[in-house]
Amino acid sequence: MTVPDDKDRRGSGEAALRRWGMPGRRLVHLGVALQLLATGGWIAIAFGIGISVGGVAEGIPRSEGLILSAAGVLIRALAIRASDDILSRAGMLIVSEARKELLESLSRSGPAWLAGQSHGARVSQIIDRTAQLEGHAARWLPGIRVALLGPLLVVMTVASQSWLSALLLMVSVLVLPIFIWLTASGTAAEARAQQTALDHLSGVFQSRAAQSGLIRAFRAIGRETAEIAAKAEILRQRTLSILRIAFLSTAVLEFFTSVSIALVAVYVGFKLLGVFPFATGETLTLTEGLVALLLAPEFFAPIRKLSSLHHDRGDAAAASQFLSDWLAEKPQPLSRLPKLSKAPVITYAGVTLVWPDGSVGVEGLNLTAKPGSITVLSGPSGSGKSTALLALLGQSRLVSGTIHVDGALLQSGMSLGDSTAFLGQTPWLMEGTISENIAIARPDAADEDIRRAAELAGITTSADPSLADLQRPLARHGSGLSGGQRQRVALARALLREAPLWLLDEPTAHLDPEAERAFLDLLKVLSPQRTIIMATHAPAMKAAADLCVELRPSIPEFHDD
């Protein structure tokens, strides 16, 4: 599998963000324009109020001021609503682009691409990691532009009214970054440590909550609760010492905002009173003063959002880096061997297998699976049972030993997929009729073939009459069927494909003992002319096997049952 080197890696996260953000780019620009329009609306409101109040003060009533304000309110409200709408759509687009690319990669590269992490983790990556990209398009990209252009627009307008006020605002915004940098730099490393502590506390709580039955049985509730409480207290103290400094940066921003408003107000007030001690080269009217005052908070508003935007950007950058690394893990392309005409003899000799990410699956495995027999691979979780099965589908890499199919060497990158029927713990079912679900295995199959497969699998002949009608639609992902019935559908699929090799991965994990017995009986009936290899730790299956191979993390043992 090709792994990209570090130099490529660094750029790839950003490149991925750009790529995924492409469809929404126009929307982001439009959103920015609308937000600037909203700022314009606010300027209109400010002017309107300033003009009408100034007019009264000068004795010339100017009623058009209020109309201007009202118009400003309308424009602002509509512009904000529209920009919210458009930017959230842009956020949605970047997320769905990323998900599209991930799912296409899955369907192109196959299940091997999912290896290396638990199923739950992969689902979370497909859904939640991609969701973190939303802030990049919906808030960061427009936010950083508006934070630049908005205050510029405002300060130019203020400058047209009172240059000193504009100067005040400019100075505060130039000095601000220095202060923020001073306070923020110290907290970065501590924040990382804080995150680790948080994860650890979360993990401590989770693992104990999960095993609470065990803890109660050993009367360790008090002890373990104290452990959780102690860790939580440590976390609180550490977090606070970090927060004390981290909040200083927001305090600095708040300081400059509030103090600037106060200074503008004091300056304009003194000037209007005529008691301002210095000459400032401008004469100020009430209108100009009010406009300057009203615009001051709007000057800072986009800048105040920057700290939360920083989070959005960080989250999105981390997510896109991870996702693009994942996408770059391209497993070796598989070539499917043509379908075998009869059940094969499969031989593993001294086989050691690794997953595509390099971790060891199985070491030194020896077995021979013959047609008409059921071979069981057994062992605790993590011992490599599934890895051994997946080697026949080209999804785990051979580092030593050989696998022979009917005497011919199975090379890496080769898959017996076309000859294989694979049954897992919960077969995939879709909405549709039972017949349609069986037909997934061979879409061009005739109805007669489907019916015959269903009969052989015991669907139509089972004691349950509700299954007899193959055209009966299933509820969402096959709810309404019991575990045993679902496995019969999976068996029907296997029969429809007429696959000579059956690989089963813990097929009875979710079946009660009675259903397990029925499944086993059915397997025995169907096993002639097929080679069946099953990974399981269920004692009933092991007892029924013709050959049982016990897998351990170190050395395999054999015992025939």
Added chain:
Amino acid sequence: MIELWHLLGRPARGRLILALALSAAAGASGVILLGLSGWFLTAAALAGMSGGGYIFNHLYPSAGVRAAAFARVLTRYGEQLLGHDATLGISAALRPKVFVAAAQNRRGFMPLPAADLAAIIDDVDAAEAGFLKVISPLFAMAASLFVALGFAFAADFWSGCVAVLTASLAAIVLPFHLVRSTGNSTETLASLTEETRQRTARLVENATELETMNALGLASGDVRRRLETLSDKERSLDGAFRGISTITGALGALTAIFIVGRGTVGDADLALCVAAALAVIAAFDAAAAMVSVLNAANRSRQAARRLVKRVATPDPDWNPPETYAHRLEGLFPIVASGLVFSPSDTAPRLGPVDFEIGEGEIVQLVAPSGTGKSTLAETLMRLHPILAGKLTYGGVAASDLRMASVLERIAYAPQLPAFLPGLLIEQLKIAHPLAVDDDVARALSIACAQEFLAQSVGGLSSEFSEGVYPFSGGELRRLGIARALLADPQLLILDEPLAGLDDTLAQCLADNLRAWVMQKPRALLVIGHQSADVFGGKVVTPFHSGAQSS
């Protein structure tokens, strides 16, 4: 959420109250800053124009403006710090209580299903966030509106009335209406999210199966479409909330314009009107920010409600209160007659069973898989209630005994023992924290586990992590037996202890356990699907009388 806080014993009370007070103060100072500034400007201009500039007392208002600015900065900083401190304090009180409640109400030995655990964690996170993200801004908004209304009434009675009207519209009527009308959509969205996640999980789990059938493209396309639909629905629900937020801001601006209008036509003091206008704008902006967190508010409230239910039931209802409970003098004989039990409220009932375990006995309880042997063992440990029949320990009825008094004398080694993350030695000591090395070594040798442990890489310091145990099934089972032995129980219950062991090991284990039983008033209960000659003792088949009631 208040209820939850009370239930936890009102943690971080001082900090929380102070944080909320500071939040209100911060909101108020922000509004005062703008209002006072507006008043100062206008009054100063009017005074300046009428020539009375130098008799106008400019010092107090300008000082007031500066004071409001500083007040705002300091109260915001304090509020943020104290708010987080209080939240962490609440978290430190909440998590242990949730854990205790979950543990004490857990039936049986089995780990919590992953979905339940995720739900608990989500609820804890949402409830904790609620204090900071919802209640604190609520106080700030209330204080801001209050001050702004004060300004409005000071300017002019009618302005005040209009301001009250629009404020109640923006802060109460509209949000309430919104939450009511989106109630259904929120629930539909929640179940749609759940379903979409499950579909994605199915795709990932069945990828191999789908690939062999060349159906992977079909399935992943289906998941992709569903994820897009989900995004769309989430977006439109969020949009409703943001829309109300925009309306709130607009209402504030319109109210301000109205107030200014009143001032310009001369019916009210102009300077106060300008002050009121600015104050109203500032306050309504705070309200608009609050509306956009309403979505989170709902979640927090529901999460808190669920947690209250959990935390409020500390004791399982089949545990008699301490004042009524009997003392347990001797554990034996343990007599079950017509005992009916069940692994959960919704599972079918098991039994009735009859058997007796006497002191010094080795009893083999034989029944096929799935008939409820493990549940019977758990019921003997008082981890499940007795639904019918009798169960006595040394003559005392089970329902008269505290669970703890039974639990401290019975230990159970399950077929698939569970371990917490950590080192093996820590895991063994869960049974007996004060155990010394000799005790541990003895327990391991009785369980015939010393040999493989000595040969293993980590030995007693082997690391267990989430779901990854560095030993084989048979080895783990023997470690579970050692752990149970370390608790020095009077009754040791073993579930399929000989599975996967060769004949020598099985003999060794059985001999050791027989010797162990002889040393003190003890008994051994071996549960299995077939009897083992190595143990001897009496064999009971309590489920075989054909009476499995449903």
